[in-house]
Amino acid sequence: MTAFMTHPIAKSEYVRLLLRWVIGGLFIYMGLNKALHPVEFLKLVRQYEMVQQPWLLNSLAGVLPWFEVFCGALLVAGVWRRGAACVAVLMLVPFTIIVARRALAIHAAQGTPFCDIKFDCGCGAGEVVICHKLLENSLLILGALWLTLQPDRLLTLKRSVATPSPVTAV
Amino acid sequence: MKLLPETLLVAGVGIALGFAANALSPRGLELKRNYFPSGATPVPISPQVISPAHPATNAPAGEGSPVAESPVFARLRGKGLQPGTLAEIQQLHADPRFALGAIVFLDDRDHEYAEGHVPGAYQFFHYRAQEFLPTVLPVLQAAEKIVVYCGGGTCEDSEFAALMLTEIGVPREKLIIYVGGMKEWKANQLPLELGERNSGRLAPAAK
Numbered sequence: 230m231t232a233f234m235t236h237p238i239a240k241s242e243y244v245r246l247l248l249r250w251v252i253g254g255l256f257i258y259m260g261l262n263k264a265l266h267p268v269e270f271l272k273l274v275r276q277y278e279m280v281q282q283p284w285l286l287n288s289l290a291g292v293l294p295w296f297e298v299f300c301g302a303l304l305v306a307g308v309w310r311r312g313a314a315c316v317a318v319l320m321l322v323p324f325t326i327i328v329a330r331r332a333l334a335i336h337a338a339q340g341t342p343f344c345d346i347k348f349d350c351g352c353g354a355g356e357v358v359i360c361h362k363l364l365e366n367s368l369l370i371l372g373a374l375w376l377t378l379q380p381d382r383l384l385t386l387k388r389s390v391a392t393p394s395p396v397t398a399v
Numbered sequence: 400m401k402l403l404p405e406t407l408l409v410a411g412v413g414i415a416l417g418f419a420a421n422a423l424s425p426r427g428l429e430l431k432r433n434y435f436p437s438g439a440t441p442v443p444i445s446p447q448v449i450s451p452a453h454p455a456t457n458a459p460a461g462e463g464s465p466v467a468e469s470p471v472f473a474r475l476r477g478k479g480l481q482p483g484t485l486a487e488i489q490q491l492h493a494d495p496r497f498a499l500g501a502i503v504f505l506d507d508r509d510h511e512y513a514e515g516h517v518p519g520a521y522q523f524f525h526y527r528a529q530e531f532l533p534t535v536l537p538v539l540q541a542a543e544k545i546v547v548y549c550g551g552g553t554c555e556d557s558e559f560a561a562l563m564l565t566e567i568g569v570p571r572e573k574l575i576i577y578v579g580g581m582k583e584w585k586a587n588q589l590p591l592e593l594g595e596r597n598s599g600r601l602a603p604a605a606k
Contacts, residue, residue, distance in 0.1 A: 267428050268509065268526040275435060281434040291428035292417035299413040312405030316413065377402065
């Protein structure tokens with residue numbers, strides 16, 4: 230008898246499954262966009278002036294997109310799901326701060342209303358309206374945090390394949 | 400598995416896979432290479448718009464044309480590089496020495512090259528220099544003047560390409576940076592060559 234039949238799945242688990250697929254899918258899409266155009270991403274990363282050493286800048290631009298794809302794939306597949314969600318939070322928080330700081334710098338330099346500011350933040354989706362991007366990232370952070378803190382059972386490869394659940398063992 | 404070890408595992412495996420994927424990808428970056436030589440500073444956050452109200456003394460004022468007194472020209476001169484205005488570049492393009500290979504044009508753009516470049520210009524996308532150097536280097540050695548350009552506007556790639564060429568032995572005095580780049584060339588509706596070099600497919604630039 231399956232776990233689904235003996236322990237009804239709460240609605241929140243379906244929401245978390247959907248969330249995993251949405252966040253994972255976005256990470257895969259954005260990551261691939263950057264991984265397939267590493268030079269464009271390298272130029273954008275450089276504009277943030279975070280690192281000066283060429284090897285560090287190149288490593289960031291060359292490795293980060295694939296890392297993003299990997300985390301996205303883990304979330305979609307439900308493998309090491311909480312670890313992948315936690316890593317997603319750890320990537321999204323500093324990135325959102327950096328993008329917000331840059332937008333504030335543009336706002337201060339040009340006097341452009343904050344929500345009218347539009348630039349290619351290096352997110353993998355081209356030019357974006359900064360307010361939309363910050364809202365999107367905040368929602369992604371909250372979603373990824375929820376996935377980090379809550380266990381779920383739906384379509385997680387690890388639970389369904391690697392570790393038999395206590396219920397199925399009975 | 401507990402959250403912390405699982406997070407560390409994801410991070411460790413992900414980073415290792417990221418390095419491997421970058422190394423295996425044909426478009427991967429060379430981690431030790433300096434793609435932005437000579438400590439050139441990145442373009443300011445707000446791209447500087449050079450006022451068309453102050454046209455260059457010796458160049459027709461096209462849309463977004465940089466002027467000879469602009470900070471970009473001063474920066475290039477500060478690095479020992481010679482910037483060129485549209486009028487100077489047009490003159491070099493029309494010079495009979497261009498057809499003889501004594502004046503060479505280099506286009507530092509990727510796939511945009513095939514969509515339209517200065518007629519007769521060689522592609523030299525310096526981010527993948529090893530791909531283009533075997534063709535371009537013998538040509539550069541024979542040239543008296545080398546004009547390097549990129550997209551124009553805030554594009555700095557022509558500057559990096561020129562600095563990179565000096566690092567591999569191309570004399571600095573041969574190099575001229577066409578600051579206005581393709582943006583200015585197109586804005587002045589000058590002819591474009593489509594596809595490969597000397598394809599014979601010419602198109603007037605759309606404004």
